Amino acid sequence: MRAQRLKRLRKTTGLSRKDFSKKYNISPGTLQNWETARFGGLTEKGATLIISALKCEQIFCTFEWLMYQSGIGPNFENVEPSNLKETKKHKLSTPQEDLIVFERLNQNAIHLKIDDNTMLPHFKPKQLVAGTKKTNKQIAHYNGHICIVKPTCLDQHVVRVIKTHPSEKNFYNLIHLNPLVSSVTNLNKLYMIEYFAPIEWIRNI
Secondary structure, eight states: OHHHHHHHHHHHTTOOHHHHHHHTTOOHHHHHHHHHTGGGOSOHHHHHHHHHHHHHTTOBOOHHHHHHSOSSOOBOSSSOOHHHHTGGGSOOOOHHHHHHHHHHHSTTEEEEEEOSSTTTTTOOTTEEEEEEOBOGGGGGGGTTOEEEEEETTSOOEEEEEEOOOTTSTTEEEEEOSOTTSOOSSOTTOOEEEEEEEEEEEEEEO
16 A cells, blocks of 8 residues: 555655654654555645655655556666656556556455545545455454445445444444435444455546
């Protein structure tokens, strides 16, 4: 996931999180959130900032690789590789092509096309999202995260997963974020989950 890629790249600089934050004027708390995937993890604006900082450390990384592990991987040479400089000259890959790359690189990857407004403002119609399927034993680590979820009684949906009743093992509230549209899930109902995948990859289609 992007948090792990960011952390590995930052460690490659030889700088601690505190030193990296200080050197590149990034809030230590913000960098920690990015590296631990808290509160949505690394943003597109944050990724651009990180890429500029890494470039100063002679580490050249594309936006696509950092955010989605797609395309050209990091280069650690002293000179920026020409294929990074020329990326804009080439035809960009399609979302479907990027998805194929993501699925090849990530075992148990699943994806979903968003076709409604239930997750605004975080996600909108005509977006393609993907993640790596996790086991139910891991779900406690993703409480409050937005995930692709397959409840036992519904189709796959993108929802926020909330554990509100500790005594109800394996049951969760599944929350759509937009209060202005009708939701497939019921706020007052607990759902058993067959599988889930935290969202790691997003493309507009």
